[in-house]
Amino acid sequence: MGCQEKIDIKAEKEAIKAVITEETSAFLAQDLVSLLKTLTMDENSVYIRVDSKEYREMIGWDKIYPYYKKSATSDWSDYSDYKVSKTNWFIEVFNEAALAIFDQTMSFKLNGEPMKTHSKEIRVLKKIKGDWKVQMVEWIDMSSFEEGEVKEKEF
Numbered sequence: 001m002g003c004q005e006k007i008d009i010k011a012e013k014e015a016i017k018a019v020i021t022e023e024t025s026a027f028l029a030q031d032l033v034s035l036l037k038t039l040t041m042d043e044n045s046v047y048i049r050v051d052s053k054e055y056r057e058m059i060g061w062d063k064i065y066p067y068y069k070k071s072a073t074s075d076w077s078d079y080s081d082y083k084v085s086k087t088n089w090f091i092e093v094f095n096e097a098a099l100a101i102f103d104q105t106m107s108f109k110l111n112g113e114p115m116k117t118h119s120k121e122i123r124v125l126k127k128i129k130g131d132w133k134v135q136m137v138e139w140i141d142m143s144s145f146e147e148g149e150v151k152e153k154e155f
Helices: 009-028 032-036 061-073 143-148
Strands: 046-050 055-059 079-094 097-110 113-128 131-141
Touching: 009 032, 009 079, 009 097, 009 113, 009 131, 032 061, 046 061, 055 061, 113 143
Parallel strands: 046 131
Antiparallel strands: 046 055, 079 097, 097 113, 113 131
């Protein structure tokens, strides 16, 4: 135990928050080059999206990359004024891996109309050559579950 390297958990958590924030910013800016710097790109990469209309699961970089490339080259000119807030962070660091769960609120304009979404975000990260990279992105749109839109079922 005395020979093990001490991990500065506070610094690791800040680095994890920073890479997740950059991942989101790069995606919204349609900056594929910057986005790729935040991600692992291998057969274990995972992207999961859950909203009121769809469940999308992609496992493996060969399936995920076309999605990111299409997003980066699509016409998003109808969207403007993004503001993103991340709160309620839970981060657990396991040496070279980490789990991050947080709430994300995003406001923006769509064709000039103000819009707002709230999501529960989950990231699994892996430390590669000293840098944290996102291994799994899970985005759960909570907007459709708020204000009683979806009723809880009891079994």
